[in-house]
Amino acid sequence: MTMHTSRRSVLAAAVAVAAAAGAGAASAAPALAAPADTAAGPRMRGAAKSSVDNAFWSGPRGWRAGAGRGTGVAPGHTDGLVIADPVGSTDYADPHTNTTTTWEYATWTGPVHRTPVAATEIVAHWNADTPAGTWLQVELQGRYTDGTSTPWYVMGRWTAGDGDGDIRRTSVDGQADGHSSISTDTFALDDEAGALRVAAYQLRLTLYRKPGTRLTPVVRRLGAMASAVPARFTVPTSKPGLARELRVPAYSQDIHKGQYPQYDNGGEAWCSPTSSSMVLDYWGHGPTRAELAWVDPSYADPQVDNAARFTYDYQYEGCGNWPFNAAYAASRGLNAAVTRLGSLTDIETLIGAGVPVITSQSFLASELTGAGYGTSGHLMAIAGFTADGDVIAHDPASEDDAAVRNVYKRSEFETIWLRTKRYTATGSVASGSGGIVYVYWPPRPTKAQERALRSFGLL
Known part of the structure; x- marks a missing residue:
């Protein structure tokens, strides 16, 4: 997609955003009242x-x-x-x-x-x-x-x-x-x-x-x-602190090319719903066989087609709307939030508690060794870390499911995910996601999961 100055970084494919707005809110409301206490979660750590x-x-x-x-x-x-x-x-x-x-x-x-x-x-x-x-x-x-x-x-x-x-x-x-x-x-x-x-x-x-x-x-x-993430082209690399890999399923968006093109031209742009599908199935909250009956039975991983259909934003004309993906996961019985994290150490905290994380990043092909492509915005499911601290990413922009598991260098990945500014192939300045993530967790988290989620203000 074409990045907006708000640092949205969602899809690998270009998306043209439609221009018309819908009807306004049905109900009137007063202007913002005086500040009051909030029932909010703890602050980010x-x-x-x-x-x-x-x-x-x-x-x-x-x-x-x-x-x-x-x-x-x-x-x-x-x-x-x-x-x-x-x-x-x-x-x-x-x-x-x-x-x-x-x-x-x-x-x-x-x-x-x-x-x-x-x-x-x-x-x-x-x-x-x-x-x-x-x-x-x-x-x-x-x-x-x-x-x-x-x-x-x-x-x-x-x-x-x-x-x-x-x-x-x-x-x-x-x-x-x-x-x-x-x-x-x-x-x-x-x-x-x-x-x-x-x-x-x-x-x-x-x-x-x-x-x-x-x-x-x-x-x-x-x-x-x-x-209020500060403008930055680079970030310091965090010190590795965890070696663990979660058993997250591996789904490729590329095998869905041409399927249901009414949902953002098919699978080539489905990195967000594909990543969401991996994490949904990790938690055992994917769609049932009956719910997938509408998908052509010859298609592999029909849960990805389902996620694309039911995250599709008819105005944006894409499946990468951040809260729509979280809302889809929640409609499957999970808890879900969109937030920003501050380092790979933060992701390690969640992985250590058994919670995979979906990240948004943008990069040139030369900035992420082994990816083999560049993107103005792309989602991946993070499944863990190697003993050297490198990132085990389930990258949906892969030729098939067997190729989805990738290991990316910690320093490179941390930069392309956390930065807010980047240079394009032509030398112009574009936006980065600034550490955006989706976090999905079960309705009854373990004590370790509760501690990890609370430390980021998500519980």
Whole structure:
């Protein structure tokens, strides 16, 4: 894809982003309120402590911290936010189906979260179940350090399905206020070198269902990662501290070339859903045979086709929307978050607890020994580390499944993943991902997994 100045780094193939925005939010909301306590997780530790802040809301205590209109908490193991009594109805003109449908809705507005990071970027994410005939919208409003506020930006319109009567999941283009803008799934300041920063933000959920039904989305978790990663072309190489390899399945995106081209031209651009599929199957949460019945039976690894279909962003016209991949993993029963990590030492902490990590990076062919290609943005599943500290990466940009396991030099990999600036083949300056990762973990993590996840503010 063509990299945006917000440092999005997702796909190996070029993607043309459509220009039209969808309908606005159904419900009105007041301007950003005075800061209040948040039910957020602990702060990021280690190398990224001063540049990354993770916050999330979940469970009865988390939902009570916000203000609901027509929402309630579903009792049970999920304690999810649901529609209890809709507060109204609205028409939504779906720009991707050219149909207008009436929906009932309820809203939940989170408390103001004062981020300890003077943020330049924010990525929201959510874990939810959305039965057919339901969907949700996530919005964000930020407060700048000069005391003014952003508009309510739409960070995503999500449904897990795409059947008749469902909306098409979508990001929303064309959102800006002269100081910041939305690039697909990322809020970013337009001038990251300037003095203006984001000091606080709120999230808002709107839950939708078909009128007159008892259907409801069930939102188990809503969160965001605020960051201010310094501009850098290089990073120091961390000292190796772990030799371990997890038994992560190996799937190639390349064997899916030409399959279902309506989802971003087929497998050649499916690095994100392919990486997600590897980790889903590692945890035993992949789709069932019945759920894969729609895939041509002659295709190998049909779970990859399924992930591409159900992460596809109809506005972005690609499968690399970060929170959409996390939401897909969550729809399979996992917990999922998008965040940034500060070093390979941080990934070692998670690998040591048995948690694989999906990383985003961009590089020239000469910058990653053994890759044999260059990319403006690509996802890989990290399965472990060698005794020398090098990275065991399941690289989906491989000719077949047998070639997916690769060992990349620690110093090279750490740079291409963590940097925010890079040089292209023509010598121009482009963006890097700044350490973006997807982290998926089971609904009942072990004590070791809990400790590792808490250390990064993910629990």
